[in-house]
Amino acid sequence: MSKVLILSDSHGLMEEVSAIKERHQIKSMIHCGDSELDLDAQELEGFYKVAGNCDFDTRYPDEQTIKLDGITFYITHGHLHNVKLNLMGLSYRAEEEQAQVICFGHTHIAGAEQVDKQLFINPGSIRQPRNRTEKTYAIMEWDTPASITVKFYTVTGERVDDLTYNASL
Template sequence: MNKILIVSDSHGLTKELEILRERYIQDVDLMIHCGDSQLMPDEKPITGYLTVLGNCDFGGYPMETVTEIGERKIFITHGHKYSVKTSLMNLKYKAREYKANIVCFGHSHVLGAEVIDGILFLNPGSIRLPRERFEKTYMILDLFEDKIKLSVFELNGREIADLAREFILPKR
């Protein structure tokens, strides 16, 4: 099993990113930040996070990246270049190009998880300025051989249990 922390849209928060890193560094195999950290890549709070460039970020980060963990291929982007506030269609086509079975993105600040055509799309919401919910959220993804377990947490570490889900996805 592999475990991933996914966070996005922290918009200048520093202490909170450090708290998350310290809370999970021993338990996760990968920490993803989906952009709009508004921090430079060499700043301590963002250290250890695989980070992409958001529309409020400047320099030093890739626009998007792809990584593999276990049998899963993960496409990470902020989402602003794919119009994610209106549709996931552009993101889906790009994920297919990369042969990714998981997509992590932000930009809308709206927490969400859904499977479209065998691809799991994850938006962890925002730990600073959430939309459509009051909770400031991030995700933990447990990758098992035969399933994926999603857990959603508030910034203070409290799990939002009714949002937990399991997904069965084909491997690459």
């Protein structure tokens, strides 16, 4: 089973990011921006990282496209694609990158949703969640692109079952 840990909008938290990494021991990790840490901060070691609107280290890329175990991921923070309005710009950019899974943050609203052959994942925020009280991150698991599960967890590691999402790309 393949897994990827997805975080966003940690806004300066260091101990919590380290604890999440330690808790799950997942090889592939994504941070969707607004860590407010330096690109080479120890807490972010091993993460695929992008710049958020609150990240001031200019070495962060605005976006990354990566391939993990047969699935192409497009990673961005979302502020450059106006994700607070809708996901259309994000969808078009991911299509240009031939990505099936889009990981983003910025809204601090946790959730996963499949639209056609694209799976959008926003892990929420482990510091300042919106629309829910739980401070969240996500883990996507898959055996094949036809069998994907996205599970959400609180910053302390408890499952948030009502956010679990199953997809088939």
